[in-house]
Amino acid sequence: MSTxxxxxxxxxxxxxxxxxxxxxxxxxxxxxxxTSSSGGEASPAASTSSASGPITVTDGSGATVTLDxxxxxxVSLAPANTEIAxxxxxxxxxxxxxxxxxxxxxxxxxxxxxxxxxxxxxxIASFNPDLVLAAGGIxxxxxxxxxxxxxxxxxxxxxxxxxxxxxxxxxxxxxGSTEQAQQVVDTMQKAKDDVQxxxxxxxxxxxxxxxxxxxxxxxxxxxxxxxMITMAGGTNLxxxxxxxxxxxxxxxxxxxxxxxxxxxxxxMSKPGDITKRAGFDVLTAVKDGHVYVIEDSLIARxxxxxxxxxxxxxxxxxxxAAPTQ
Amino acid sequence: MTRLARTSxxxxxxxxGGVFVACLLVSLAFGPASLSLGEVWHFVTTGxxxxxxxxxxxxxxxxxRVLVAxxxxxxxxxxxxxxxxxxxxxxxxxxxxxxxxxxxxGATIGIVxxxxxxxxxxxxxxxxxxxxxxxxxxxxxxxxxxxIFVLLLAGVTISYxxxxxxxxxxxxxxxxxYAIVYWLMGSFSGRGWPDVEIxxxxxxxxxxxxxxxxxxxxxxxxxxxxxxxxxxxxxxxxVLLVTAGVLTAIAVSVSGIIGFVGLVVPHIVRLLxxxxxRSLLPVSLLLGASMMGIADLLSRTVIAPNEIxxxxxxxxxxxxxxxxxxxxxxxG
Numbered sequence: 001m002s003t004x005x006x007x008x009x010x011x012x013x014x015x016x017x018x019x020x021x022x023x024x025x026x027x028x029x030x031x032x033x034x035t036s037s038s039g040g041e042a043s044p045a046a047s048t049s050s051a052s053g054p055i056t057v058t059d060g061s062g063a064t065v066t067l068d069x070x071x072x073x074x075v076s077l078a079p080a081n082t083e084i085a086x087x088x089x090x091x092x093x094x095x096x097x098x099x100x101x102x103x104x105x106x107x108x109x110x111x112x113x114x115x116x117x118x119x120x121x122x123x124i125a126s127f128n129p130d131l132v133l134a135a136g137g138i139x140x141x142x143x144x145x146x147x148x149x150x151x152x153x154x155x156x157x158x159x160x161x162x163x164x165x166x167x168x169x170x171x172x173x174x175x176g177s178t179e180q181a182q183q184v185v186d187t188m189q190k191a192k193d194d195v196q197x198x199x200x201x202x203x204x205x206x207x208x209x210x211x212x213x214x215x216x217x218x219x220x221x222x223x224x225x226x227x228m229i230t231m232a233g234g235t236n237l238x239x240x241x242x243x244x245x246x247x248x249x250x251x252x253x254x255x256x257x258x259x260x261x262x263x264x265x266x267x268m269s270k271p272g273d274i275t276k277r278a279g280f281d282v283l284t285a286v287k288d289g290h291v292y293v294i295e296d297s298l299i300a301r302x303x304x305x306x307x308x309x310x311x312x313x314x315x316x317x318x319x320x321a322a323p324t325q
Numbered sequence: 326m327t328r329l330a331r332t333s334x335x336x337x338x339x340x341x342g343g344v345f346v347a348c349l350l351v352s353l354a355f356g357p358a359s360l361s362l363g364e365v366w367h368f369v370t371t372g373x374x375x376x377x378x379x380x381x382x383x384x385x386x387x388x389x390r391v392l393v394a395x396x397x398x399x400x401x402x403x404x405x406x407x408x409x410x411x412x413x414x415x416x417x418x419x420x421x422x423x424x425x426x427x428x429x430x431g432a433t434i435g436i437v438x439x440x441x442x443x444x445x446x447x448x449x450x451x452x453x454x455x456x457x458x459x460x461x462x463x464x465x466x467x468x469x470x471x472x473i474f475v476l477l478l479a480g481v482t483i484s485y486x487x488x489x490x491x492x493x494x495x496x497x498x499x500x501x502x503y504a505i506v507y508w509l510m511g512s513f514s515g516r517g518w519p520d521v522e523i524x525x526x527x528x529x530x531x532x533x534x535x536x537x538x539x540x541x542x543x544x545x546x547x548x549x550x551x552x553x554x555x556x557x558x559x560x561x562x563x564v565l566l567v568t569a570g571v572l573t574a575i576a577v578s579v580s581g582i583i584g585f586v587g588l589v590v591p592h593i594v595r596l597l598x599x600x601x602x603r604s605l606l607p608v609s610l611l612l613g614a615s616m617m618g619i620a621d622l623l624s625r626t627v628i629a630p631n632e633i634x635x636x637x638x639x640x641x642x643x644x645x646x647x648x649x650x651x652x653x654x655x656x657g
Binding site: 115117118212213214215216240241242246247248249250251252254255257270277278279281282283 | 356357358359375376377378380381382384385386387389390439496502503504507508512514515517518519625629630631632634
């Protein structure tokens with residue numbers, strides 16, 4: 001990354017900023033496509049996946065992906081994609097993943113093609129995959145390179161919970177595991193239905209979700225995190241700050257005084273003890289004990305475990321809601 | 326001539342002090358939480374109140390943040406004056422000594438090891454900054470004296486080296502990439518009283534160079550001439566370099582790397598009050614604090630509730646100003 005060479009230079013600051021805005025902008029733009037509840041960006045498979053004949057689906061970037069037969073050699077370029085592949089029973093077809101694949105356990109032992117932000121094209125090609133599962137944003141440029149090398153690329157880039165289910169269905173088609181994919185979708189759908197039933201008649205407490213603390217960043221509108229907070233019966237404060245993952249003014253956070261404060265914790269950020277931060281003792285969420293930490297892979301990784309994340313969010317936003325079962 | 330300089334120092338400092346007070350008041354009066362001026366005055370007079378939310382916005386969020394911004398601005402401006410005049414190079418800023426890159430490396434290690442909460446982050450940044458200063462220092466020491474040009478080159482080289490290591494760490498631990506990138510960009514978001522305390526440690530180092538104002542004036546004519554005039558050149562250089570290094574390391578450890586203030590403020594002040602250090606140093610200190618205070622105000626308010634990285638604001642304000650100054654300087 002040439003962007004960090006001389007940080008003392010104004011140009012470097014500008015380039016860094018441009019990089020950040022570009023990445024965040026890409027997230028935001030990806031969200032502009034469609035946010036209707038009928039399913040993120042990817043649209044369900046148009047063709048039948050009969051044993052013979054090409055399989056055609058539309059991916060998260062709106063491109064059409066066609067395979068003559070179900071994929072047998074899959075390379076995943078994002079931990080979320082790896083999780084989907086394993087969840088739908090295509091784990092045995094995975095030939096390589098990223099250095100950050102940590103779920104399920106088997107994924108850790110896959111050969112690596114580099115990491116999420118710096119996948120190595122030669123390395124990807126060396127596995128001779130018939131399907132590459134990419135992510136949106138930083139990986140957009142990669143697509144044409146991989147396609148020139150004759151690989152089929154499916155971009156997983158959902159901005160809604162339903163969009164993730166669509167991606168799961170599509171990957172089921174592409175890998176010939178439609179049944180297991182359907183089971184995963186059913187589980188996700190059931191979690192969604194249950195949660196919505198639980199919170200239907202409840203108030204919608206103002207909820208702040210901290211993505212990072214210095215600078216304070218939150219999940220804005222047109223993200224699946226926002227979608228899930230709304231589903232879990234909360235009002236996402238971050239949505240007032242625009243789409244994507246915007247920075248958020250601490251003063252405005254205090255002014256809005258959220259009822260529930262949830263901090264994302266994982267590899268990227270460790271929020272520490274939020275209640276001990278200077279001044280935070282006056283916040284309603286802190287006074288009422290509604291401060292929570294959630295594992296980021298459950299809400300920030302567009303895979304099947306979002307169902308689990310959704311249930312956790314309900315427990316945080318509406319601890320009083322009795323689980324239906 | 327000295328007599329004239331002596332008498333004309335105070336009006337400039339008083340004026341800069343006035344500008345600083347005005348900037349401080351404006352920075353405290355306005356913010357994205359839009360407290361009214363009456364409310365702000367009320368909070369100032371009543372002091373911090375436990376459990377009152379608007380009061381906490383002022384005393385726990387806005388005030389410490391404004392103070393940190395002003396302190397960092399002052400630190401960078403003073404370090405900028407020292408280094409520009411020591412290196413006799415107008416393009417020098419506090420970051421050329423490699424101290425900031427070393428501090429950035431220390432902070433990056435903190436982020437990668439998930440020790441990014443205070444005070445570890447600051448401690449590691451300070452260690453990184455001082456270690457770099459030590460290396461650069463040893464590289465530049467020849468037979469008991471510091472070769473300024475070797476120091477400059479060694480500083481730039483170490484700076485690149487430290488940045489390269491930061492890049493490697495970013496790629497290796499790329500789940501921390503955003504944290505590192507945001508830290509490198511610099512920000513005052515979420516800074517509180519513990520950060521003010523750290524920034525305050527630098528105050529004696531901002532004042533110390535004032536006692537070397539005469540030596541610094543003479544050093545502008547070159548080391549040889551200064552020696553002839555009886556200046557203890559090596560001792561002065563040592564004190565000033567360490568001072569600038571400490572100022573930079575502390576500033577960077579609190580705020581990350583914020584460009585342009587340390588470069589541009591000394592130039593503006595030279596145009597306003599001339600190169601004499603008895604006024605150049607204090608006026609730079611005050612205007613550096615003012616500029617950073619205002620830059621952070623803009624960063625907090627312009628696109629609220631979002632924030633613009635403060636380094637972007639200082640660059641947008643500083644870049645056109647600097648180009649203008651360069652052109653003006655060429656004409657004159």
